[in-house]
Amino acid sequence: MDLRVGQGIDFHKFEYGRKLIIGGVEFDSPYGLKGHSDADVLLHAITDAILGAIGEGDIGQHFPDTDMKFKDADSKIFLEKAKELAEEKGYQISNIDATIICEKPKINPKKDIIRENVAIILGLEKERVNIKATTTEKMGFLGRSEGICAMAITSLIKD
Numbered sequence: 001m002d003l004r005v006g007q008g009i010d011f012h013k014f015e016y017g018r019k020l021i022i023g024g025v026e027f028d029s030p031y032g033l034k035g036h037s038d039a040d041v042l043l044h045a046i047t048d049a050i051l052g053a054i055g056e057g058d059i060g061q062h063f064p065d066t067d068m069k070f071k072d073a074d075s076k077i078f079l080e081k082a083k084e085l086a087e088e089k090g091y092q093i094s095n096i097d098a099t100i101i102c103e104k105p106k107i108n109p110k111k112d113i114i115r116e117n118v119a120i121i122l123g124l125e126k127e128r129v130n131i132k133a134t135t136t137e138k139m140g141f142l143g144r145s146e147g148i149c150a151m152a153i154t155s156l157i158k159d
Contacts, residue, residue, distance in 0.1 A: 002158040004051025004091060010044040013147035017104035020105065022148070023131065024076055024121065027105045028155045033148060041076035042131075046096055046118065046132030047049045047075070054089050079121050091156040098152040103145045107133030115130040120149040 018032025023042040033039035049057050056062070063070050063078050083093065096118065100107050106142045107114070111131050136143040 002091075003094075004053040004156040004158075006049040006051065006154050006156070008048030008050075008052060008154075009149065009151045010041045010048065010059075011147060011149045012039045012041045012044075013141075014145070021075070022100060022107070022110075022150075024074075024117040025110050025114050027110065029105055037063070037070050037073040038075050041148050042100055042114070042118075042150040043075035043079050043096060043121075044154070045099060046154065047078045047082045047153040049096070049152040049154040050079075050086055050093065050156070051115075053154055054086050054091060056061075056082075056085055076121055079118075080153040083122055086156055090158045092157040092158070092159050093122055093124060093128070095130070096122070096152060096154050097130045098150060099132045099134060100148065100150045101134055101136060101142055101146040103135050103138065103143060117149070148153070 011033050012033035014031045015034035016031045019036045020027040020029040020032040021040045044059055051058055115129050115131045116126055119126045
């Protein structure tokens, strides 16, 4: 059995007047995340973890912010493409473990919905996706609520 592990991390700062989407789930908020696409920080981190595990670079190489076809794009398409690339190489996603780091919004009320949504996008059993949330105890730019960070790790297997 061939086992691969990949990690991903992403940061986006807040911007008023945009939708706040995390893990494909919309939060009720007067601000969203600044980015070329919908700036879904969690889906971007998971996408990078998958791409890293298969040695396919990063999200910016596959979906550059200079390409207007990705302007305001749903980040679900990035994650679906990363999964497709992994499958083309004969790999299946075994599991995803991700952490969202922010002071606001509170993630826990929607954590299970996010988990379920990521599992559906990737065609995984819900138990193979884990979503955690934490704060920085008000330290640094994340602690000042200037943005959100997400980190993800994945394992892929090839029989």
